Amino acid sequence: MKKTHRILGLIVIGLMVCLMAGCGKGSKENEQGLAFYAVGEYESAAAAFGEAMAADNTNSEYYRNRALALIELGKYDQAQTCLDYAEELEEKDTLEGKRARGILYYEQEIYERALLCFEDALALSEGTVGKIEYDILYYLAECQMCIGQYDDAAATYTRLVDAGNTAVNNYYLRGVAYLKNGNASDAGLDFNRVVESGSYAEYWKIYSVLKEHGEIELAKTYLSKAVLLGGNLDSDHRWRAEFHYFLGNYEEALAEFDQVSVDALDVDAYMMIAHIHQAMGDVTRVKAAFSVAEQKAPNDPYLIYQQTLFWMENKEYGEAYTRIQKGQALENNEYRQQMDYCKAVCLEYMGEYADALTAFQAYKEKYGATDEINHEIAFLMTRLGHAE
Secondary structure (H helix, E strand, O other): OOOOHHHOOOHHHHHHHHOOOOOOOOHHHHHHHHHHHHOOOHHHHHHHHHHHHHHOOOOHHHHHHHHHHHHHOOOHHHHHHHHHHHHHHHOOOOHHHHHHHHHHHHHOOOHHHHHHHHHHHHHOOOOOOOHHHHHHHHHHHHHHHHOOOHHHHHHHHHHHHHOOOOOHHHHHHHHHHHHHOOOHHHHHHHHHHHHHHOOHHHHHHHHHHHHHOOOHHHHHHHHHHHOOOOOOOHHHHHHHHHHHHHHOOHHHHHHHHHOOOHHHOOHHHHHHHHHHHHHOOOHHHHHHHHHHHHHHOOOOHHHHHHHHHHHHHOOOHHHHHHHHHHHHOOOOOOOHHHHHHHHHHHHHHOOOHHHHHHHHHHHHHHHOOOHHHHHHHHHHHHHOOOOO
């Protein structure tokens, strides 16, 4: 489960509520720390909170603030020490303390303990739901999602909605919880609320999460609705072109791409145009689209990999091998493993059996064995007359 709390928009707000600056010793340094924290300068924030602690070592707020900054820096042991001091000074459980302790466990992926801390924090809120409680509820739901308590997570998001926090993202997150629990019907109701804004990006988000969870046909219904949205901006045509592509409406996709200004077509657009022509069997136009894409981004690893696959599919292994060599020469290539495999395959189909055997053996040594790789190695050893 990917952590999402950083994009929820309430974390800093909740923190600022937790960390209200006082007016005693160290208050100026504390305020500086809060300002640094708000803009993501956590090293500076931690240092400022440390200065506040030096000015007044009896203020638990300063210790807790420093702990939260240290958590952002991944310095969990130091953060725990600060929280321990804060709790000793307060001599009783506090909502802010339990929240901070929960965040510490959450960031260390100790979700069960984090969940208990957030539940304890909410119990100390005496039933009120303000900004800090919203923040804690988000963390609580995240923990529940991370440990597979999807029903509980959905209930937590419902608490947020019922408390008046009807942000679209709450419906999206609750929909995902329903979806993970196998309840596509209720998920669809929430997702319908998400797309009420008519945003192409929201339609794409819903399509993607439904597809990820195997709800292919339901996912396509959202794209089918999205292509009916209006708008004549380049971005509108671009969105509709991509949606038509994923729906298999290739003529419509090309028609939308034709409405996009040339300057607004990037390497990804031309790659998609190439794939459309490939699906339609127009090899000449595939080559033309890839050529334009290459002019725009000659060293794009993904483009080079896609070109490699195209040439291999068309049995032009020499052309594919040229792209492979170009890709392997790049210092940072996240598709290196795929390219290494393609290299071995191309060498085999080019009749370079000794080099292909060496390439497959190197692949096995570097990435590990699979039945397919072992089969290729055995086959090539037989072709070369080697004893197994």
